[in-house]
Amino acid sequence: MKENMPMIIGKISENEKKIKFSIEIHCTSCGKKVPGGLKTGERYYQTDTFKKELKDFKKNYLCGICRDKKRLEKH
Ligand SMILES: [Zn+2]
Numbered sequence: 831m832k833e834n835m836p837m838i839i840g841k842i843s844e845n846e847k848k849i850k851f852s853i854e855i856h857c858t859s860c861g862k863k864v865p866g867g868l869k870t871g872e873r874y875y876q877t878d879t880f881k882k883e884l885k886d887f888k889k890n891y892l893c894g895i896c897r898d899k900k901r902l903e904k905h
Pocket of ligand 1: 892893895
């Protein structure tokens with residue numbers, strides 16, 4: 831499934847260790863639970879910027895189906 835691919839949050843420098851983590855994400859439109867595999871850089875992980883970005887990410891998240899729907903509605 832496409833949605834299981836880890837998404838990248840924040841910045842990862844080229845030689846930086848990557849942190850993989852998963853969170854529960856709910857689609858903000860249909861409420862569907864999506865397994866969220868995420869990736870970020872070691873230095874970025876758990877910083878305030880990271881927490882804020884994660885929060886915004888969850889707030890705006892749309893599952894693949896709703897994203898497609900939204901795209902179709904625009905045209
Ligand atoms: Zn949805």
